[in-house]
Amino acid sequence: MSPHPAGPSREEPPARFGSTDADEDDGPTTADPPHPVNWNLLNAEEAETAWIALNRWVNWLRRTYGLPASVIPPLWHRHPELVWELSALHLHWLCAYDPDQHGSAPIGWLRDFADARERLHDWVTNCGTRLDRDRATRQASWPGESPAETVEDVVIKNRDEDFIAFVVGEVETRRAAEQAFYAAMPDGGG
Secondary structure (H helix, E strand, O other), X not given: OOOOOOOOOOOOOOOOOOOXXXXXXXXXXXXXXXXXXXXXXXXXXXXXXXXXHHHHHHHHHHHHOOOOOOOOOOOHHHOHHHHHHHHHHHHHHHHHOOOOOOOOHHHHHHHHHHHHHHHHHHHHHHHOOOXXXXXXXXXXXXXXXXXXXXXXXXXXXXXXXXXHHHHHHHHHHHHHHHHHHHHOOOOOOO
């Protein structure tokens, strides 16, 4: 059992990508007061910090509660429906275990966690990701739209390497968008 029964501490995240090693499960998440994460609006630096914090917490969560891949699969980070659900659950957990929170808040989180596990299971079933293979969530084409792309299963070779590559790609994409935005400004962003 983790030396921190309530879960990860609220310290600053380290400058690494949230290892899944067992001795790192109870690691830091954030020092800031809890607030919702809108993944669509984060800049590159905010996104990197948010991904690391969420990854560390998800690793703690899945190990603490023995959650199977049918609830939290290895490549959850590649499925927006899982990211949004886990991110909301993480925020709820941070608020429920805040030292200033009412003493009964954790039982509310546990009740909501039971509901969230059912939704996570449904999301995982719908998207088709599994312990050893992953595929992009299938999209339905509406009348008048181009047909959805075919999705293929991909073998998961190393989950941590995939997570790091994913986050690096996300951060680089956001950084490039920021640079293009500032470069397009009349004064060149300066």
